[in-house]
Amino acid sequence: MRKSRSCAGVWACSVTDAPRIAIAGAGSIGCFVGGVLMQAGFDLRFLARSRLINAVADTGLHLTGYDGLNLHLTGVEISDDPALVLSGADLVLVCVKSGDTEDMGRLIAAHAAGAQVISLQNGVANAASLRAVLPGWDVRAAMVPFNVVSTMPGHYHRATSGDILVETGPLPELTTPRLTWRAVENIEAVQWGKLLINLGNALNALADMPLLDQLQDRAWRRLMADQMAEALRVLKAAGITPAKVATVAPHMIPHILRLPTPLFRVIAAGMLTIDAQARSSMWDDLTQGRTTEVDALQGAIMHLADRYGRQAPLNARIRALIRAAEQAGKGPPGLTPQEIRR
Secondary structure (H helix, E strand, O other): OEOOOEEOOOOOEEOOOEOEEEEEOOOHHHHHHHHHHHHOOOEEEEEOOHHHHHHHHHHOEEEEEOOOOEEEEOOOOEEOOHHHHHOOOOEEEEOOOHHHHHHHHHHHHHHOOOOEEEEOOOOOOHHHHHHHHOOOOOEEEEEOOOOEEEEEOOEEEEOEOOOEEEEOOOOOOOOEOOEOEEEEOOHHHHHHHHHHHHOHHHHHHHHOOOHHHHHOOHHHHHHHHHHHHHHHHHHHHOOOOOOOOOOOOHHHHHHHHOOOHHHHHHHHOOOOOEOOOOOOHHHHHHHOOOOOOHHHOHHHHHHHHHHOOOOOHHHHHHHHHHHHHHHHOOOOOOOOHHHHHO
């Protein structure tokens, strides 16, 4: 562990004996989490692509949030050189897309010997993929519940609430005034609970509309509910009990989504804080012409359905529409619920 510098800004802080942290894959989540830790006094390095490196070099890293957060960070150590970023790291936070997990694991093995590794990725299989590449390493699964929107290169806005949950075991103290980390015993069940929520990412990408607006529309909520109910039936067949990641149990969420809009608004107000800028990471992927994580979400449900002799036609339909949008390369297609069900 290394001594880190003190910092000044929205709050005063001084972190001693703090780990050197590498953000492996500085996208929306990586930049937001890393930036908040950096502001709190931790020693951070970011592994990123050239587009982000150039933006941060020009304007710094700008973080905002639904809770009034407004940080502008300069002096950010950011590079596309994995040896420079990963070497000497005590802790690596893996934030790449699921399809890049094994490649990132090999880079960590080559450059960050002895580091603790935490996966902050969507899906349920990434920690296992990292452990396969990093046998004997301390690799932890985690769940990030909140949404981060990139409004422009170098600017990241947290649009929803929630604490980061990490697989139990020894961890450095990472909680800051703006970001809480909590250890949990049942991280796999938590990840399945989050996957059910994340099935909505594809619908938000296909809709091409703010998530808050989408949730005000009962036709969209019914489609979300039908997709989640289908996934819950598949998980039941597989003997998987997803944990509660909102304030209600997963099996209750489809019923809440189907409620008339005035009643839904009352109940949803106590479940999640969300602002008008929230959109899914999959929407951002289609906007930027990137491959999405639909295989780690809808694809995971389809895999279980095949394995246990069940059907998941709605999840399959939504996956196919996302794949078509990726191949078309024209961004989010702006479909209606009726077009998706067709």
